[in-house]
Amino acid sequence: MTFLSNHRSVAFLRATVTSLVTAVFALVGAYSLVGSAAATDEMIVEITIKDHKFEPSALKLPAAKHIKLSVKNLDASAEEFESKDLGIEKVIAGNSDAMIRVKPLTAGTYIFYGEYHEDTAKGHIVVE
Amino acid sequence: MLAALVIVFREVLEAGLIVGVVLAASRGVTGRNSAVGLGILAGIAGSVLVALFASRISDAFDGRGQELFIAAILLFAVLMLAWHVVWMAEHAREMTLQLRKLGSDVAAGSQSLFALGAAVAVAVMREGSEVVLFLTGIVMQGKDTGGELLIGSLGGLVLGAAVSLILYFGLAAIPLKRMFSVTGVLVTLLAAGLAASAVQQLSNAGVLNVLDTRLWDTSWILSVSSWPGRILHVLIGYMDQPTGMQLIAYAVTAGSIFGLVYLRRAPVEHARMSRA
Numbered sequence: 001m002t003f004l005s006n007h008r009s010v011a012f013l014r015a016t017v018t019s020l021v022t023a024v025f026a027l028v029g030a031y032s033l034v035g036s037a038a039a040t041d042e043m044i045v046e047i048t049i050k051d052h053k054f055e056p057s058a059l060k061l062p063a064a065k066h067i068k069l070s071v072k073n074l075d076a077s078a079e080e081f082e083s084k085d086l087g088i089e090k091v092i093a094g095n096s097d098a099m100i101r102v103k104p105l106t107a108g109t110y111i112f113y114g115e116y117h118e119d120t121a122k123g124h125i126v127v128e
Numbered sequence: 129m130l131a132a133l134v135i136v137f138r139e140v141l142e143a144g145l146i147v148g149v150v151l152a153a154s155r156g157v158t159g160r161n162s163a164v165g166l167g168i169l170a171g172i173a174g175s176v177l178v179a180l181f182a183s184r185i186s187d188a189f190d191g192r193g194q195e196l197f198i199a200a201i202l203l204f205a206v207l208m209l210a211w212h213v214v215w216m217a218e219h220a221r222e223m224t225l226q227l228r229k230l231g232s233d234v235a236a237g238s239q240s241l242f243a244l245g246a247a248v249a250v251a252v253m254r255e256g257s258e259v260v261l262f263l264t265g266i267v268m269q270g271k272d273t274g275g276e277l278l279i280g281s282l283g284g285l286v287l288g289a290a291v292s293l294i295l296y297f298g299l300a301a302i303p304l305k306r307m308f309s310v311t312g313v314l315v316t317l318l319a320a321g322l323a324a325s326a327v328q329q330l331s332n333a334g335v336l337n338v339l340d341t342r343l344w345d346t347s348w349i350l351s352v353s354s355w356p357g358r359i360l361h362v363l364i365g366y367m368d369q370p371t372g373m374q375l376i377a378y379a380v381t382a383g384s385i386f387g388l389v390y391l392r393r394a395p396v397e398h399a400r401m402s403r404a
Contacts, residue, residue, distance in 0.1 A: 020203065077265025078182065080258065084353055087328055087342075087369065090194060091261060094268065096183035099191030101334045103341075116135065116262050 042066045049092070050074045052117035059125045063107055069100040079121065083112035086125075129273075132266065132280030133287070136259055138358070140288025143171070143255040145362045147248050148292040149318055150209070152299035153216060153311035154244055156223040158235045167245035171252025178257035179264065195333035201250045202326035208247035209319040210385045213312050215240040217389040220308040228304055259285075312389065314363065320382035321365015324374040331373065339372030 043065055048055045052075060061067055073079055076094045083089075086105075092098040105127045114121025147164065154160045178185065178197075186194045215237075216223075223234045259281075266277045302310055330336035347368040350357045360366035365378055 020207070075265075076268045078261035079265075080262075084347070084351070084369075087371075088332060090332075091182060091186070091258060093183035093186065093261065094265065096186070098186050098194070101192075101332060103331070116265060118131065 042068055044068045044070055046070045046072065048072045048074055049079050049114065049121065052114060052120045054121055054123040057123035061105065061125055061127050063127050064104045066104060067102040069102060070097060071100060072097040078116065080115035081112065082115045083110060085110040086112065129276045129280035132277040133284040135262055136281040136284030137288045139255040139259045140285050141291055142362050143252045144288050144292030145295060145359065146251040146318065148296040149299065149311065149314050149363065150244060150247060152296050153315045154212070155300060155307065156227045156234055159241050160244065163241040163245040164248050167248030168252050170249040172256055174249065174253035175256030175260050178253060179260035182261060192333040192335070195329045198254065199326045199329040199333070201254055202322045202329065205247050205250045206319045206323045206326070206381060208243040209315055211243040212240060212247065213315050213385055214388045214392055216308060217312060217393050224304050224308065316382055316385045317364040319385060320378045321361065323381040324365055324367060324370070324378040327374045327377040331371065336373060339376065342369040342371055343375070345369045
């Protein structure tokens with residue numbers, strides 16, 4: 001019986017892996033279609049991290065636009081850019097930069113912070 | 129010091145809760161401890177590697193590397209957990225009998241042990257890499273507060289492990305008759321939550337752009353930033369602002385695992401009955 005169930009487990013795994021790989025290919029395909037169309041109206045905003053502070057820490061962004069936040073970490077230590085409001089959690093290694101893609105937003109205030117230095121690394125985005 | 133304690137505690141707890149649930153769910157399986165132990169060790173080694181290559185991973189795929197990497201890790205964990213739940217469901221009956229009558233363990237196939245260890249390894253690797261990056265930051269920064277921060281981190285590690293142990297013993301105290309169904313459901317919901325997180329990562333990477341608006345916001349009742357919210361997020365995949373796609377991922381994952389468990393449990397019982 002153990003043999004039988006092992007055999008079944010393998011078949012189950014094979015089926016799941018196959019479907020997963022198919023799904024990934026479908027996703028990549030869909031992305032290449034969507035991505036090229038969306039690329040034109042993207043806007044890039046730069047933020048730097050220095051001494052565990054964001055600069056600028058207050059941003060004003062337009063609504064309903066794809067926005068890329070280019071975050072440069074000038075500190076030697078890593079930081080985690082986190083925003084529950086934006087649904088983003090991204091680690092940025094020391095002395096490096098990261099691209100954060102923000103979905104089109106509706107009007108409101110969105111708080112973000114650096115998880116590793118929450119007392120100093122604070123900022124917010126106002127969307128109008 | 130307190131900040132360091134909180135951060136490390138948070139990350140250790142997130143991985144630890146998963147390990148605790150998975151350990152409880154595989155009670156009575158021979159070799160489970162070494163599979164989980166190896167999984168933790170592999171996860172820690174993986175954490176260091178991931179932290180070392182953090183910026184290179186992040187830069188890959190036009191700045192989408194980190195999101196895609198985490199999504200892949202999460203989906204792999206979902207697969208391993210699903211496999212494990214289904215295997216446990218097939219063997220729950222004999223395991224309950226054997227544990228009760230003989231107090232002996234059931235020999236598991238090496239494959240299901242692999243699933244167990246692998247799920248633990250990736251859970252540890254994901255949270256662990258954040259701890260490693262945070263700690264190396266402390267070491268690099270300075271001398272004046274470095275020692276204090278390391279003590280805080282150590283405290284966080286111990287506390288996180290302690291809470292995970294409490295969860296494990298709490299689950300292990302459930303009467304045997306009920307335990308496997310409770311832990312089976314728990315692992316299934318945990319896996320569904322991981323699938324929903326994977327969707328969030330794919331959406332942040334910009335590769336999954338459908339149904340990605342938030343449907344509601346229950347953060348005023350229970351925020352995922354609060355401790356109860358965080359714990360429920362890990363254990364059953366609670367989300368305070370889910371998107372349509374996240375809900376679909378959650379439902380499809382939970383539905384598939386429950387479906388597989390249901391389908392594969394029945395013939396085993398039937399065989400047993402006809403034999404008796």
